[in-house]
Amino acid sequence: MEIFKYKKPLSLMNKSKRFGLLSITLLILSLGLIIGKGFNYGIDFAGGTLIQVQYKGTAPIEKVREAIDSDASYEGATVTFFGSEDEVVIRTKTSSKALGVDVGDQMRALLQGTGDFEVRRVDMVGAKVGSELREKGLMAMVLAIIGILIYVSFRFEWRFAVASVMALMHDVTIAMGMIVLFNVEVNLDILAALLTILGYSLNDTIIVFDRIREGIRTIKDPDLGAIIDESVTRTLSRTTLTSLTTFFVVLTLYLFGGEIINGFSFTLLVGVIVGTYSSIFVASPILMWLGFSVAGFREKEAEKLKREKEKEKMRAMYENGTL
Amino acid sequence: MKTLNFRVILFIFALIFGVIFSVPSLTQSESGKKITLGLDLQGGLHMLLGVKSEIAIESRIKSMAASVKYIFDDEDIIFDDLRMIEGEKITFELLDKDDVARSKALLKEELEGTVIIEDGMKFSVTMTEEEIERTKQSAIKQAVETIRGRLNEFGLAEPTVAKQGEDKILVEVPGIKTQEDEQRIRELIARAAHLQLMAVDEDRNIRVNTMSLAEAKSYGDVILPDVNSGEKYLLRAIPILDGSMLTDAKVGFDESNQPVINFTLNGQGAKIFGDFTGISVGKRMAVVLDNKVYSAPVINERIGGGRVQISGRFEISEAHDLAIALRSGALLAPVYVMEKRSVGPSLGADSIKASSIALALGFILVVIFMVVYYGMAGIIANVALIGNLFLILAIMSLFGATLTLPGMAGIVLTVGMAVDANVIISERIRELLHEGKSVAKSIENGYSNAFTAIWDANVTTLIAATVLYAYGTGAIKGFALTMSIGIMASMLTAIVGTHGIYQWLLPKIDKNKLGLWFGIRTGGAK
Numbered sequence: 149m150e151i152f153k154y155k156k157p158l159s160l161m162n163k164s165k166r167f168g169l170l171s172i173t174l175l176i177l178s179l180g181l182i183i184g185k186g187f188n189y190g191i192d193f194a195g196g197t198l199i200q201v202q203y204k205g206t207a208p209i210e211k212v213r214e215a216i217d218s219d220a221s222y223e224g225a226t227v228t229f230f231g232s233e234d235e236v237v238i239r240t241k242t243s244s245k246a247l248g249v250d251v252g253d254q255m256r257a258l259l260q261g262t263g264d265f266e267v268r269r270v271d272m273v274g275a276k277v278g279s280e281l282r283e284k285g286l287m288a289m290v291l292a293i294i295g296i297l298i299y300v301s302f303r304f305e306w307r308f309a310v311a312s313v314m315a316l317m318h319d320v321t322i323a324m325g326m327i328v329l330f331n332v333e334v335n336l337d338i339l340a341a342l343l344t345i346l347g348y349s350l351n352d353t354i355i356v357f358d359r360i361r362e363g364i365r366t367i368k369d370p371d372l373g374a375i376i377d378e379s380v381t382r383t384l385s386r387t388t389l390t391s392l393t394t395f396f397v398v399l400t401l402y403l404f405g406g407e408i409i410n411g412f413s414f415t416l417l418v419g420v421i422v423g424t425y426s427s428i429f430v431a432s433p434i435l436m437w438l439g440f441s442v443a444g445f446r447e448k449e450a451e452k453l454k455r456e457k458e459k460e461k462m463r464a465m466y467e468n469g470t471l
Numbered sequence: 472m473k474t475l476n477f478r479v480i481l482f483i484f485a486l487i488f489g490v491i492f493s494v495p496s497l498t499q500s501e502s503g504k505k506i507t508l509g510l511d512l513q514g515g516l517h518m519l520l521g522v523k524s525e526i527a528i529e530s531r532i533k534s535m536a537a538s539v540k541y542i543f544d545d546e547d548i549i550f551d552d553l554r555m556i557e558g559e560k561i562t563f564e565l566l567d568k569d570d571v572a573r574s575k576a577l578l579k580e581e582l583e584g585t586v587i588i589e590d591g592m593k594f595s596v597t598m599t600e601e602e603i604e605r606t607k608q609s610a611i612k613q614a615v616e617t618i619r620g621r622l623n624e625f626g627l628a629e630p631t632v633a634k635q636g637e638d639k640i641l642v643e644v645p646g647i648k649t650q651e652d653e654q655r656i657r658e659l660i661a662r663a664a665h666l667q668l669m670a671v672d673e674d675r676n677i678r679v680n681t682m683s684l685a686e687a688k689s690y691g692d693v694i695l696p697d698v699n700s701g702e703k704y705l706l707r708a709i710p711i712l713d714g715s716m717l718t719d720a721k722v723g724f725d726e727s728n729q730p731v732i733n734f735t736l737n738g739q740g741a742k743i744f745g746d747f748t749g750i751s752v753g754k755r756m757a758v759v760l761d762n763k764v765y766s767a768p769v770i771n772e773r774i775g776g777g778r779v780q781i782s783g784r785f786e787i788s789e790a791h792d793l794a795i796a797l798r799s800g801a802l803l804a805p806v807y808v809m810e811k812r813s814v815g816p817s818l819g820a821d822s823i824k825a826s827s828i829a830l831a832l833g834f835i836l837v838v839i840f841m842v843v844y845y846g847m848a849g850i851i852a853n854v855a856l857i858g859n860l861f862l863i864l865a866i867m868s869l870f871g872a873t874l875t876l877p878g879m880a881g882i883v884l885t886v887g888m889a890v891d892a893n894v895i896i897s898e899r900i901r902e903l904l905h906e907g908k909s910v911a912k913s914i915e916n917g918y919s920n921a922f923t924a925i926w927d928a929n930v931t932t933l934i935a936a937t938v939l940y941a942y943g944t945g946a947i948k949g950f951a952l953t954m955s956i957g958i959m960a961s962m963l964t965a966i967v968g969t970h971g972i973y974q975w976l977l978p979k980i981d982k983n984k985l986g987l988w989f990g991i992r993t994g995g996a997k
Contacts, residue, residue: 149844149990154902200818252813253654267650268818274809277519288942295934303927340877340939340947344884344954347935351888351928355895358924386891386898393840393894394887397833401883404832406825409880416884 152385164433178325195275231407345419352427478971489861509875514816515645527610527804620799664796666714716740720797741777852893875949885957892965
């Protein structure tokens with residue numbers, strides 16, 4: 149079966165302004181959401197206690213709320229269904245430090261009499277740990293980006309590195325915007341998902357860039373726009389196919405992976421879509437706007453080749469004992 | 472048919488390796504290295520403990536005070552007004568001018584890591600900066616060992632206790648079944664088990680119920696309650712001796728068959744204890760554990776041999792836990808919970824089930840898709856994919872890696888991404904076939920053209936995964952690990968393995984049946 153059979157290059161670069169506009173609009177909307185509404189930090193980052201309780205049969209959510217409201221120290225605690233009708237999650241900002249006094253134990257005592265239940269999970273994170281985790285997460289992002297910048301600059305050219313990182317930030321920002329929009333609770337696994345998007349989208353971009361790099365060497369046309377059009381078109385079927393297989397898998401994870409992994413797979417779903425879009429329509433135009441010069445690159449490549457040839461010649465001469 | 476080439480042989484070896492070493496994990500057999508399930512999958516207790524190291528400093532100062540008293544009494548140096556100030560230093564005053572030089576020399580010799588300041592006959596002793604730091608560090612180290620010792624003695628399966636970061640302790644206890652067990656473990660960990668034998672201040676004890684804490688402090692005393700009755704005692708703040716001189720603690724029974732704890736003191740402790748009881752006949756001595764008085768018997772005679780008993784109306788399990796705590800030593804610094812996650816076994820099982828279903832479904836979808844789209848090339852890619860899965864499991868088993876829920880997600884994602892290399896390669900091969908190249912040439916050039924793209928893409932993803940591993944905690948680490956292993960395994964299976972299979976099958980590939988082999992209709996060799 150063949151869906152994307154290569155016939156002639158799509159004229160993507162002509163339309164790059166339109167995609168640019170779309171991306172910028174999405175970015176502004178996302179940033180607006182992130183700054184205006186802000187993340188819904190879960191207990192991993194904000195600190196607090198989360199208790200997951202499973203009832204035999206439908207959970208008496210009103211009774212649970214009443215029971216918890218009866219204790220003034222749990223003011224502001226929220227009770228919501230979790231995945232199914234028989235499970236609820238109670239979230240509170242309270243976190244106990246002393247080993248003897250456990251919020252989980254207290255909650256269990258409070259819930260006595262609301263029905264036949266089993267406490268399935270108690271997560272408690274102190275505020276200090278939360279802020280530490282947040283800092284570490286941000287640090288991880290920054291370091292990953294620096295590492296990528298260095299590697300891509302080394303393997304391609306600095307403009308490729310900057311363009312790929314800009315595409316990354318584009319993807320991650322939009323994914324974060326969606327997280328805020330859909331009020332997904334931001335926990336450690338969401339951070340992991342964002343970092344995965346980083347890796348995934350990069351993967352996609354690099355494969356397109358690799359084709360462009362190859363195109364610069366093999367395509368006679370000195371116009372970068374034409375080279376990009378041809379390279380993107382030639383990788384189009386791979387980009388779409390891989391995205392599709394990944395999308396399948398993430399979708400099954402989202403649909404069947406259970407409530408705990410829901411936020412994670414949601415974030416990945418968004419990431420796969422945005423990442424695919426950006427590697428086709430966003431990353432390459434940035435390359436063009438950064439003023440990448442085909443002639444300059446060819447010259448450098450030629451010089452590199454020349455130097456390598458010379459080295460080889462020297463080595464050969466040395467080995468033959470003529471030096 | 473062409474003989475097997477090195478690529479296929481390598482792939483077959485990898486496959487055999489993968490299958491052999493993933494079997495123990497898949498069947499959960501007793502023998503062989505296998506993947507440990509993370510606490511989120513098997514249930515258990517995860518705690519991050521903070522250490523109050525300033526308390527360790529304070530108790531160090533306190534024991535310095537006890538030493539000063541002991542040394543001076545031993546050397547017949549008369550002194551007065553020995554007290555501890557704000558947990559930072561001790562001060563005292565000598566009464567005889569002739570003792571100053573000798574005292575200084577003695578203190579220098581006996582008290583390591585201290586700064587001794589004298590002002591006439593008034594002395595003050597503080598710890599040096601390095602000594603404070605050293606004490607903090609050793610308190611954390613000691614806490615890790617103590618907690619580990621206690622959990623091991625409790626008889627739990629494979630608890631993990633490790634120092635994390637500068638001043639935190641990570642405790643992971645898998646397989647806790649009930650809330651009661653969890654609570655008991657928490658209490659066992661938290662128990663300071665700080666044993667002190669203290670003299671009752673008999674002169675002023677009558678007024679203890681009306682005395683303020685500040686007043687008690689001004690006499691160098693503390694007020695502590697009885698563990699059962701709540702009755703208050705006025706005790707000398709500087710203990711006769713503490714748990715550091717204890718060598719053993721066991722549960723025993725007294726005359727009325729009540730559980731008691733018998734403990735034995737080391738040589739120095741026994742001597743101090745003997746000397747003290749010798750001069751204090753008729754007075755009371757309090758057995759204090761974690762700042763609660765368990766008993767305060769009247770001393771009838773000098774007690775030698777260093778055997779002491781705590782009675783305190785214990786439950787038998789309580790006495791048992793207490794003996795464990797005493798035996799494994801006191802926590803020099805108390806710990807507190809910074810993070811606690813407990814997962815019930817049923818939730819863990821549900822999580823495994825849900826993500827296994829997702830994994831299986833995603834896998835089947837990808838496999839079907841590849842066959843439909845690429846024909847035989849798709850089947851070859853699927854063989855590589857299966858090899859990849861086994862390799863991930865095998866490598867994780869060999870490392871004894873922990874599989875967490877995000878780790879399972881990592882595997883699911885790897886399945887989606889592992890076919891990527893084969894998609895790139897197949898697309899390249901198709902391109903060349905469309906251009907009219909021969910099958911052999913299309914395969915060879917397809918691989919070499921695709922290689923740089925796959926390599927660069929995988930290395931950059933690995934960079935991101937490495938950072939994730941270095942900075943992540945627990946679950947994130949697990950995710951980064953499975954993803955890295957998956958990427959590396961896919962390089963072997965998807966690039967080397969499939970290439971070998973193509974080379975091996977090459978004579979069989981019919982250039983007129985490219986639809987069957989590569990899923991394309993037109994083109995082919997002209």
